[in-house]
Amino acid sequence: MNPRRTTSILAVLVCVLATGACGGDDAGDGGERVLTVYAAASLTASFEELAERFEAANDGVSVELAFAGSSDLVAQITSGAPADVFASADQSNMDKLTAEGLEGSAPEVFATNTLQIAVPPDNPGEVSDLADLSDEDLAVVVCAPEVPCGAAALALAEAAGTTLAPDSEEQSVADVLGKVRAGEADAGLVYVTDVIAAAGDVLGIDVPESDAVVNDYPIATLADSDQAELAQAFVDLVLGEQGQAVLAEAGFGTP
Amino acid sequence: MRRTGSEGGVPRWILLPAAAGAAFVLLPLLAIVLQVDWRAFPALVTSEASRDALLLSLRTSTASTLLCVLLGVPMAVALARTRFPGQSLLRALVLLPLVLPPVVGGIALLYTFGRRGLLGETLEVVGLEVAFSTAAVVMAQTFVALPFLVVSLEGALRTAGHRYEVVAASLGARPTTVFRRVTLPLVLPGLLSGSVLAFARALGEFGATITFAGSLQGTTRTLPLEIYLRRETDADAAVALSLVLVVVAVVVIGTAGQGRVRR
C-alpha cells in the first residue's frame, strides 16, 4: 500500500471515530436547535425533568445536559466548552465565571440547599446530632474543605460550636454518600437533596443549625452562547413557578 | 561508523506516525512544565499537605510493591510453570484489574474488605479495621498494580523456559532450592521491571483509592488525590504537584531502565 493512501485512510478513520464519539452535537442537521446546559451534579434529577418540560414547550428544541462538579464545569467553560447555560452549586464557582466575564446574563440564585447528617438506614453509630460527628470512634466522612460541600460542613460545625473528627475528607458529595451507603462510614454530611435522591439507602438526620449555612445555587446564561434567547427562556423556566416546584420536590429550598 | 542493520528494514514513512505518537505523549508533559509557576513552585510543593501527600505516596507505593512481589511471584510461577483446569480463565480474571476502571476496583474492594463487605466482619473480629486507613490505600494500590508484576514476570518465566530448572533438578536440587537458586535469579530482570511497573502504577493510583480508602491528609490522601483536590481551589498547586509526580515517575522508570541496560 502506498504511504499517501495509508495516511489518508488513517485520517478518514480518525475523523469517523472522532465524530462518532461526539455525534450528539450533530442534532442540528435535522433542523433541531440544541441548547446545552451545564449543571452541578446535585441538580441531575431536577434538571432532567425540567429539560423534558422545556423540550415539550419548545418545538424543535432539544436540551443537552452535562452534569459534573461545579468546578469541573467552570474549568471546561473557561477553556471554551460550548455551553449556553450554567447552573452552579455554589456562589464561588459562579464567581470564577464572572471574573472571566463569561456570563451572558447576571447570575441569579434559583435554589438553596442545606446540609443534613446522612447515616446508614440502621444507624449503627447511633448518631443523633452534629456533636456525635466529633466522636473519634465513629467513622465520619465529610467533603474536603477545598470543595463547596466541605466548606459548608466546616461552617456548620463552627455555627454549632463543635469540631468535626472526619476519617476521610472526600472529593465530592457523591463520594461521601457512597461511603455512607456502603456502610463504610457511620455518618456523613451531605445536602438534604442528596438524602432524598438516595431514596431510602441512607437516613437523613436534621441539623438545627443548618439554617445558618445555606448554600446558594446561581444560574446564568453564557456570553458565548449563539442562542441567547433560548438560553434565557430556560433560565426563566428554572426561576419560574414550574422550576421552583420541581426543585422543591427534590428537596431544594427557595431563595 | 554507520549502523545499517537496525534501520535497514524500517519503511521511512513509519517514522512520521511514530514521531506523531511520541509528540502526543511528550507535548502534554511539556505543557505541564510550561504551566508551572516557578516562583511559587518551592512553596507549593513544600507545603505540609504536599509533603504529607508525597511521603504517603512513596510509603504506600513501596509497601504495595512489596506486597505485589510477595503475592505476584508465586502467582506468576503457578501460571507459567503448572497446568491445571481453568488456568487460562483464572489468568484472564486475575489480570482483569489491568483493563478495569480503577473505580470499579475500589467498589469491589469496598464490598469485600469494607466494614459490611464479604470479609469485613471477619477482619473486624480479628481486630483489623481497614476502613479509612493507610492499609486500605496499600490494598487499593496492590489490587491495581499486581497484574503488572504478574504479567511481566510470567512473560520472563516463559522466555527463560524451564530447561535450567530441569538440569538443576537432575543435579539433586529440591524444587525449593531450584526456585531460589535458579528460577528467581534467572528472571530477576523481569521481576525488577515488573516491580518498577507495579510501583509506578501504585504511585499513580487514584480511582480505587478514593473509592475504597477515602481521602485524609497524612493517612489516605496520596499525591494523585491531593492533586485532584487542589484543582478545586488552587490550579497552580495542582500543576506544581503534577510535575512532582511526573518527575518521580520518570526517575523510577529511568533507574529501572538504566539497570536493565547495564545487565
Add this chain to the structure above:
Amino acid sequence: MTFELEAEVPERGVELALRVAPGETVALLGPNGAGKSTALAVAAGLLRPDRGRVALDARPLTVTGGGGQRASYVPPHARRIALLAQDPLLFPHLDVRANVEFAPRAQGAGRAAAREAAERWLTTVGVADLADRRPGELSGGQAQRVALARALAADPLLLLLDEPMAALDVAVTPAVRQVLRTVLAGRSALLVTHDVLDALLLADRVVVLEDGRVVEEGPTSEVLSRPRSAFAARIAGLNILTGTWRGGRVHCEDGSVVAGMSSDPAPSDGARAVAVFSPGAVSVYRDAPGGSPRTVLRAQVTEIEPHGDRIRIRTTRAAADVTPQAAAELDLAPGAEVLLSVKATEITVYPA
C-alpha cells in the same frame, strides 16, 4: 548398580525396554523421532509413561500401577540421575566454580566440601583454570566440559547424555570426546548420539531404536560390523537389504535375489535374513553387465555427494562409492536409472 527401564508412551508411539549394567555405557541410536528423548525423559523422571517401570539397583523410581504393583514415583531431584544435554545450560548468573558447586551444595554438602569437589571435577575435565569465569565468557567446548564437571559433581548413579557433542564445533569435538571417554570408563551411562564415533569410542553396548521400538542391540563392535537394522547400517556406513532366506539366497520383497556368504550360524530356511555389504563393493552400470554371477539390483539415484576421494551415489536400494571419472562417464544425476552389482563374496548374510 543396574538400571532398568520399561516404558509405554502410546501418545508418542513408544514401547521399549532398556538395561544398563553396572559400569556400562549404553549408546542409544536411532533416527529423529525414534523415541530416544522419550526414553531419557522417562529415565530422568520428567515424563511418566502410561505403563512402565524404572528402577535403579532394585530401587523403584517410576512404577505405574496395575499388575499387582504399587504405583510409585521418585521426583527427578531424588533419583541420583544427572543429565548432560546438547546445550551446556550453565546457570548464567553463577560463575564456573559456583556452577559445579551447585549439586554438592544442593545435596547438603558444606562450603569447603563443595569447593573441593568443584576443583576436583574441573581438573578432571581439564578446565580448572576457568573456575572464576562467567558462562558467557566460555567457548562451546569449555562450557560443555564445565557442564560435564557439574553433572559429575552431583555424584550420579546414572549419567544421561543427550547428544552431548552435537552442538560443538567439529574442531573441539575430539578433545571433548576424549574427556568423556575418560570419565565414562567404569560409569553407568546412557548416551544418545547420532555419531558412529561416539558409539564406537564411548559405548560398550548399542541399542538401536526405530519408531519407538528397540530394533537391535548388542556389543558396539558387533552391531556396527554386522548391522541388522537400516539405521545401524547407515550410521556404520554399510548397505543392508532384508528379505527371506531361501535356498542359500536372500529373497527381497521387491523380487530381487541377493547371493552372499552366510554367517555362522547360518539363517534357517524361510527365516528373515539381512544382507550387509559396503558401498565400496558396489559397481554401478547403466546397462546390464555380463560375466560372473552377481547380485544385480535395479535402482534410481537419489543423492550424489563427495565421500573422501570418491563419490558416494545414494540410490533407492543401496549406496555405492565410485570414482569421479566413473560418475562422469555414467552421467549420473539424481533420478537416473542404474543397475547396482555386488559380488557374492562381498556380501555377508545374517539371521535378522
